[in-house]
Amino acid sequence: MAQVEATTERVVAADAETVFDALADYKETREKLLPEHFSEYEVREGGDGEGTLVHWKLQATSKRIRDCLLEVTEPSDGRLVEKDRNSSMVTTWTVTPAGEGRAKVVVTTVWNGAGGIGGFFEKTFAPKGFGRIYDQVLARLATEVEK
Numbered sequence: 001m002a003q004v005e006a007t008t009e010r011v012v013a014a015d016a017e018t019v020f021d022a023l024a025d026y027k028e029t030r031e032k033l034l035p036e037h038f039s040e041y042e043v044r045e046g047g048d049g050e051g052t053l054v055h056w057k058l059q060a061t062s063k064r065i066r067d068c069l070l071e072v073t074e075p076s077d078g079r080l081v082e083k084d085r086n087s088s089m090v091t092t093w094t095v096t097p098a099g100e101g102r103a104k105v106v107v108t109t110v111w112n113g114a115g116g117i118g119g120f121f122e123k124t125f126a127p128k129g130f131g132r133i134y135d136q137v138l139a140r141l142a143t144e145v146e147k
Contacts, residue, residue, distance in 0.1 A: 006130035
């Protein structure tokens with residue numbers, strides 16, 4: 001099994017604290033940021049950053065649906081980590097200042113991919129698919145915080 005990694009980033013016209021707070025708000029804001037690839041969104045515990053337990057289904061392709069139950073931690077300032085209890089998938093959101101009234105948001109998802117030829121295709125194509133999905137999330141985040 002090879003580790004698969006997908007990374008996407010965007011500079012947003014809002015300060016880093018505002019951007020981070022929006023990402024960490026699983027009760028109100030986060031669900032608004034999710035495109036049609038996500039369904040069955042439910043906050044099961046908490047709802048504001050560290051200690052949140054959130055569920056959703058992620059349809060990465062027409063045939064691949066992941067049932068995700070994510071534990072949220074904040075290991076350091078500006079970092080939000082979502083660890084899936086149902087798989088090896090871990091998504092890390094990093095928000096840093098990027099000049100006056102701007103923030104850089106980097107989202108990285110890693111997981112243990114399949115072996116063999118299936119693993120080759122997963123490692124080749126899955127990062128592009130995740131990139132497209134998270135580009136949409138980041139565009140919605142920008143719209144939300146740049147109001």
